[in-house]
Every structure is written in C-alpha cells, then in structure tokens.
Amino acid sequence: MKFNKILSLPALALTLFGLGACSDEVKYDPAQPEANAEVYFAAATPTTVALENDQNVINIPIYRANTSGAITVAMSSSQTLDGEPINIFSVPGDVTFADGSDVAIVSVNLDFSNIEANKQYSLTMSIEDAAQTPYGKRMQTFSISYAPWSEWKLNNELAAYTFGLFYDGTYDCVIRERSNLLDPTQKQIMIVGEDDSSYGKYGIYEKSVILNWNTTTNDIRINPPQPDAMTYQGTKLTLTDVYTFLTEIVSTDKYDANDYISSIDPETGMITLNVVFYFVQDGKVYNYPFATEFLQLPGYPDYSMYFANNGTQITEQGEELAVLTIAKGSDVNGFALKLVPGYLSDAQIEKVADKIKEDENVTLYYDGGDYTFPIAEDGDQTLVAVTYDAMGQPIGVQSYHFYYEIQMKDWNEGWTSLGKMIYTDYLVFNKPLSWEVEVQQNDEEPGYLRIVKPYGACPGLEPEEIERGHYYIYLDVTDPDKAMILPSVVSYSALTVVSESYLMKNDGESTDADVASAGMWGTWKDNTLTMPAESFGFFRGFTDTGWTYHVLNDVKAEILKPVPADDDDEPGLGTQSLSAPAVKVASFAGTNGFPVKKSKDAKKNRKFVSAAPLQF
Template sequence: MKKLNTYLLVLMGVFALTWSACTDSYDYDPAEEIAGAQVYFSTAMPSQVNLAKNATSFDVTVSRINTTEALTVNLTTTDKSGLFTIPTTANFATGAETIKLSIGYDPDKLEYDDFKAITIAIADANLTTPYGTSTYSFKAGIPAPWTSLGNAIFSDAFLFEKTYQVELQQNDLDPTMYRLVDPYSQGLEAEGLSTHGDQSPYLTFQILKAGDMINKVKITTDGLVHFDAYCTGFYNTSNDYNKNVDAHHPSDFTNFQAESFWMYSTVKAYTKEGKPAIVQLAPYYYMDGLGGWDYSQKDGVVRIAFPGIVLTDYTAEVAYIGRYTDVSNKNYAIAKVTLGEDVESAKIALVSGEDIEAAAKGIIDGSIKSEELTENGTITFPCDEGGVYSFVVVTYGSGEAQENASVTFNFSTGGSPFDDLLQGTSIDDYVGNWLIPAATSSASGNLAASVKKVDNQTLVVKGLLGEDGYDDTFYLDYDKETGWIILAPQDVEPYDGYDAVLALINSSAGKLTTKEYFVGGLTKDGKLTFLNAESNTVEWDSFGYCAITDKGASLYSPYCKLIWSSVKKQSAEMNTKLLKGFSMQPLQMNKKTFSTAKNIKVAQTIDGVMVK
C-alpha cells in the first residue's frame, strides 16, 4: 500500500513576462578576443580520485585552447601530506590540446580510506582563460576493498512498511565490517516520503566480539553490532522542523555510555557455519539540534537478512488499552497483542516495574507466571494496586524463544472513562442499526450503519457511506472477557483507483493515524461509546475513510464521531443528504509527520551531546 505522508497544497501564481521595443536595429560592442594559450582544467574531473594499491602513479589532465606552439606552463601545487610527487610544469607539444601530469605515490605509505587533499594551479594568470578553471582541487587515496555478497533484505520499521533488496558488501581487509549500498533511496521513493536526497550512500556496520571496544568501553557480549551514524534521507517537514532524520548508534550520546544500552543492535541469527544470517540495528533517530526518537531499546527496527537468508517475522506488538472493573469490584489491566507472521506461539506476563530483560528471562525459564497466546487478540490480567506495570511478550518459533516486546504504563485503580462502559456485554448486543454523528467542513448530521455478527469475535459494519457501488465495510473486534469492542485502523476497499484505509483522526489538527485504536462498549443509557485506548499518544476524536493518493492522504468521508445511538431502521436518505457535495480533504499522517508530543523529544529534554 502506498504510504501516507504530509500533503501540502501550494498555490502558485502564474506571471506573464512581456517585452517590447520600438526599433528594429541595435548597436553592440563585440567581445574582446582572448589572447594567449588559454590553459585550463576540465570541470568534469572528479573531486575524489581512487588510487590502486598495485600502482605507483595516476594522471591529471591539463587542457588548452590555443595549440599553435609548444608551451611550458608553470604550476603551483599544494600537498600537505607530502606523500605525492607532483610535477611543477606542464609541457605541451605543438598542436597538443592536452597533457597528462603523472603524479607519483608509494602505495605502502597510504592508509586505506585516508584521502589526502591536493591542489594544482596554473601559476601564470596570463596563460589562463575565463571560460575554464585555473585550479584543480581534489582528494586522492586508496579506498578499502569491498566484495559484494549479493542482495540482502533490508527493512526499517520506523520509516517503511515494506522490505527492499539492497546490495550488501563485506570488507576484504576486515571481514567483520559490512555495508549496505544506498539502502534508503528505494523506500523513500516507493513509499512517498519527503526527501532532499541527502541519504547516506552506505550504511556501514561491524559485528563485534567480546573484548572489542566501543568508546573506550570493553564489551562482554559476542555478536553486538556497532554502526556508523548515517542520514536516512527522510526530511521531516512537520511542525516546521525542516530537518533530515539521522540514525545513530546509542553510544553516540553521552547518556548511553554502557553496554546495557547497546544490546538491541545485535546478530539475531547465524548460519550452521557460524556466519551472520540476520542482523538487527536499534537506532536513536535524531534531528540535529532538535531531538529525536529513541528506538535503541526495541527489537525489529532495522533488520538485515543476509543474501540467501529468508527473513522471518518473530516480532510482536503489545499495547495497554485500558482498565476495567468487574461486578466484584476487581480491577483488570487489558493488553492487545499482535503477533508477527512467523510466530508459532507467545507468552505474555504482567509485571510490576519496567525491568523488561529480567521479565523476559523469567517468562522463558518459567519463574514468572505467564499466559500463552497463539493468535492476535486481547487478554486481561488482575491488577489490584495502582503503580507502574509492564506487559511483556516473548515470541516462540522453531522450538525456541525468539524475540520480546513490551509496554510500560501507569495503572490507576481510581476513576476512569472506562468505568462508564458496561462489562460483560454480549457480542449480540452490538448487532443492529446505529446512528453515528458526523461532520464535514460545512455541515453536520448523522450517518446510519448496520452492525452484524461475523463470528464470536468479529462484527462487521456496513452502509456508513451509502454510496452505490462502493463497499464501505469495516470490522470491529470483540473481547469476550470485558465485553468491549475495538475499532482499529484497517484496509478498506480502494477508492477512485487509490488504496484506502479506515483511520483514526484528530479533526481539529487535520491528522490521522493507522497505528492506534479505539476501545468501545455500551453505556447505561444504551449508547455505543468509543474511547481512546490508554496507550494512544494523541486524543483522536473521530474516524474516517482515507484514500492514499499520489499527493498524500485524503479524507473521502465525513469525520465520524465516537458516540453512537441505536436506531430501529437504517436510513440511506439520511446518509445521502449529509454526504452530498462532500469532496476529498487532505490530512497529515501522524506516523510520517512524527509531531506527536509524546514521541518527539526536544534537545532540552535529552542529553543530545555527541561524543564522537
């Protein structure tokens, strides 16, 4: 599906330039003829010259326009390294347009990837030309040799929905060093992300062993991965930030100078021969001078499956969606779990505090009580006291534990909007016709839709848009433990040739999300009321249908509100009246603009001092 991105509409004026004259003849002075040899350096010559380890010289071309006579041209040179032998004259034969300067070097004295600055200039200004450059400045050095291993499968879950085939190279001199060639350009273009083309040409990483050093810290764990800071190329225009988003290893920041902060950048799987098969990186995404997003303690952010390796998805997502109190006045915390495609089973536990690693180990060795899951859904845990808690999930596949996911939250046993939702409501009580308050930019009213039961865990909503020939179906998930339902973003039928989604919306800000959701239930007065899940980062006030156009996300429905009323009969005429004349409206995608207050950390609230 095409990615949702910020949609900017720019109105540009069109101006006509006119010119007129009242005479047909003009006087002019011819350009003065340029004398001399007119010696120059071609502007097409490279700014970096890659030298060979098995050579001792390279050539620089000097050109001239006037070739009638033999000519010796004096040169001035600058080479602070003192490692190059550079001629001080260029000697042209009669009729010769170019001469090659042979610059000598000793390859044994040059370090790999250490490029030295050199400048060559024509000493006599009378021999130059205004139509060419009289100075050539460049860098010369021997690049470290790399061997292509083929195409790896690359993904960055922070930016991209899809995976991409990207060339992976291994350093011939240090086989622990690898690099991806231009890993971000494909995704930026394919998924419609804003960019100024500043993405780094390489993503370079090194697989470490116990005893290696990072910032003078000796690590104790085999298989950790360090990577050089790089620019993703994503240019964040939200909130007028107008900054590139870079990716850093957490060791680049002064607050993360311990091995415990580096454990999520690691080799996730090895081949039978002991070679790396899957590597994951856990970057701190950062906008210079502003702040960023700390993904350094998360699994599955950047994943690299080496050539020939099938990338498996053993990830999980877990969210705290709220609390409910049963008729016996017992409190429960509710988790929503989404399992990766290759997860065979998972275990989840509710633990006090936020020591995720200890909890995951306890789940695996059985010292912490957990519940087993084999499919996506919600699960509740008794929780009688307020405080800081974490849901921790461990996924399993191929007979062993694979990855873990967690969410930490503040649990309160006091009053909550969820207290107004009736508990234990049967799925059948949601079946019927409902009036849904809705609004456009110029009108408001009610839409009618029918809710029917699909199975014991699913409800289907139809008829909300009432448009002939368009299937506006979307689904609600039912949780039998609480009796509540979940309205989550989802794919819907394409609209006008574009992919489309049902999304949560903040109508006042004109933003949407496809990552958060509503929790709904019946109230005492029979209303079907939807609330923001406890883990939502924005107060979403409505939902709607959005098309993913070439210019971004556009709403093609009214803003549908969150308190529904039961009605005996659905009225298609009512829907038609409100929808008449409605036109698509651009929205901002919250995942792409990253403008959520809880997600963005400004420079004053993080210690963003670089230590490299």
C-alpha cells in the first residue's frame, strides 16, 4: 500500500500565488532608469549550455530597455577550464542592436574538435559599464559542456501525460529516449511536441520537451528550460521544472527548492513533474503558479495512483470545490474515490475502502485528470482510492492526505462597509482611470481602511483579466497628515502596491521627520486620500538584486475620494465625516485569501490561470 505525503498549506499557497508574494525581506531600490542604452543579460537566460555533436556556434540573446536608434555596445569576455584560462570560444567584442529592437543575438563560435567530452567550460561575458542598466545583469557566466549521447530511440508504445495547470485530463503522447555514452547513469526522455514532423499530432506542448533523468537519484530536470513550450493569451511561455527555476532562473530564498524536486518511480515508470511556466518582460521574470503534472512511461507494470492538490474551483452556482489532480498507473483499469474529513489512520482507511468494495453501485472512474470535491470546513482531508482491474475486481487501496482551507468564508468579518467611493488607478493603463469601489473600515482600528477588490470593476479589462479571489488595498489614515498605503497584494501574481512612506518607515533607518522631509506623507482630508508625486508604486518581477520597485504616480494624485452626490446611485461615503483615533496604533495589514481557479470551460477544456492579470 502506498501513502502519499501531506501537501502542506505553505505548498498550496505557493501553487496558487507562484513567486509573487512580497515580504519584509524585499529589497527596495528606488533607482530610476538611466539615460543610456540600458543593455543587459536577462535573468531568465539559461546559463547551462549542453552542446550537441559537431555544434560550432552558441547563440546568446542580449537585451536593452531603451530601443531608440541603432547602437553598438562594447563587450568583454573571459573563458576557463578547471580554473585555467583557455582560448576555445570566439566571442565578439561588441553587440549591435537594430533601431527599435530590444534584443540582439551574440554568436559565440567554437571549433568542436577542441571540445572534450564531460568537461565543464566556463565563459563569462560582460557589458561595458557605460551601457549597463540597474534592471538587468551586466555580467553573465555560462557553463558549457558536451556529453555524447546515443541516437534518439522511439518508444513504440504511447505514454500518458496528465495535466495539472493549463489543461485538464490525461492524454496519449509519444516519447523518445537516449543514454549518455560516457555516463550510463544519465538518460534523457523527449516528450514529443507539436513541432515534431513525424508525431506532432500527439504533441503535448507546442515544442518537444526534454527530461534529464539521473538514474542514481531518480531526479528529473527540464534543464535547459524549453522556450516557447506553449502560447497562452498571446504570450510565448518557457517551461522548466520548479527546482531549476528556483536555483537557476530566479534568485530567492523564500522557498526551498529541494521541496520541489521532480522525480521518477523506477518501479512503476511514473514521473512526477513539478513544473512552472514563465516569460520575461523588460528583463524581469513573471511566472504562473507552480503545478504538479504526471508522465506515465509505457512498459511498466503499475497499479499505483498519484495525487496532487491543485487548488480550488468555484462553480457558477457559488459552490466551493477542492481540485485534486489524479493519475493512475498503466495497469489500473478503473478506480473509486471517497473523500473523508480528517487525517485517517491506516485502520480507518481500510474501513472506508471496505465500504467502497461492498457498494454494488459504486462509481468507477477510468481517466486521469482533475477531480473536484465539495468541502464544508477547514481541516485535514483524506482521499481514499480503491483500484480495480479489467474484470471489475478490486486490486488495491491507496490514499492521499492534504489540508484544505475554505475560501468562501466571511471575508468581511471584522470590517464594516462605508459604501462606495471613487478610486483613481495609476496601475493598469498609461493614464489615470477612475471607477467606483467599496471601502471598508476596520472594526477594532477605525484608522485602517481597505478598498475591496479594487480591480473587480475596472473598465476596459476582459473578464479573465479581472482579479479573482479576495484582494484589498489597505490604507493607514490613523494620522490624517501621515497617510500611507500599506503593502497590498492585488492580483494572482501577487503584484504588491505600497507607498514610499511605508517603505521608509520600515527600512529601520528613516524617522517620521525623514518621511516628511522627503515629501512622502499622504493626507486624508474631507474623506479624500491624496498622495504626493512619486509617493507610491508596486513591486513586481525578479532581477539579480532582488525585487524591483516601480513608481506609479509622477504627479500629485487623489487616490480615493467621495462619490459626487448626484452620481451616488447607492449609499456611499459621500461627504460623511470619518472619525479616526488620534493615537497611531501598531502597523496593520489584513490577510489575503487564496485566489481561486475559474470554473473550467467544457468546450475548451482549459483552466483559468494568471501570471499578470493587470495590463501594462
């Protein structure tokens, strides 16, 4: 009997929020773009280069933020093998950008006959100081190696791929396999994509994806990452495994990459893939939520079941459902499921399984994919699965433990609605835009307000782009002359808005007088929140130095103000006076609920996910 480990609450939060969450450890850098070419290496450019046989050129993309004019930028480079200088790679001394282009390709030439197999070559490339940008990498080091591989061998049996993020269900797919000729512990599996000339109709993704399999540890990597693996909402996405993403693509200590290692069960041939899709914009990395997907290799006797907690679904009728992605082993014909509240013991699991076996009208399922279960309250849950053979006879019992938190709770508890106000946004479009929002006041601390789902009624956004889940912009107007926007997550990707005054107050150095001297305090007068020019912004995206802060308002801004009396169709704050205590209390920011997945469109068989629901 196989028991899966618990998927903890922090892991669930990570799956839903991806890498967007902002914390007290965020690095704040208010530097503005420099008036130069702003040329950089993108943080997401793979730094591991695996040479193919007889390869004689390596193409490396270099980017620039300022795309005006055709320019040539000087570069320098160095190369080593085992720490000793070498002269194997021919690197240009400059890079040229065409007018209007934000990317240029640097071609590094090499004589393949000089490359030794299974050696690690190091190539460091640098952009001259005068051309660098604070938002990208000035220098990048690439690890280059060649490992001779056998020819790709087509597996004549179909594998089975179970999606966990963008699509739903299990699909047949074609795989190819090969082995390292010098290191037999290294193997590769190719999941054929739609780009394959022979078997593209079986393609799982738009491009073929190569899995690296270490047969000693049974770890799986998608490294190098696969660019253009799929297109979502017009954006080309790169696919990699979460471990590679956390250790090579982004720089963060928020999550332990070892918790997200993909692996294969060598006895059953089931590969568990912890994957992430991402794209690069302006030198920063934006990722979709982490997800678990499965690949069942053919030719293995496998009676196992595989489970992953992939979030929440809210139906159009308002029913809340837990979403579990389930994959079955190749020798399981069907399975029955029973979700039971609580963390069941082995003996309790057997009792539940016995009742399933005794039920003559039990429902059997035959396909992997997303299965949904109604849950009434927070707490541990145990999913019991009984597997059946082709004759309809039970052959095994398996279970899965996880913790679930109800999303459709009373999120208004502790807050009282003040009605409607006018919110002016500087985030979504290139110019300020205003619309009505609901404002709530904290019951215990009246000087704390929050704007409820500030982008839920944003005009001009398509329904799938409007934020879902429980999001708020938190305001501290305890002292009307020292108003602040507290760190507030406002979207799926955890884009965080915050005022400069809050950042200064919490940097451990600035005093109230320093904030005043910098002209960063907002004011709350006549129920109107006014913020000085360049006094608030947002955090979004990784650079090699941490999170990047973007200033939003270049002019004085009235962020929140009363609804005019003649336009007030619903009860609103209007000119009513809001009282606030004279004594400032401790810093406060409310808890954001997990965002939830949109109900699946049965025709498209696609789930709603979002990396950047707000347009820029």
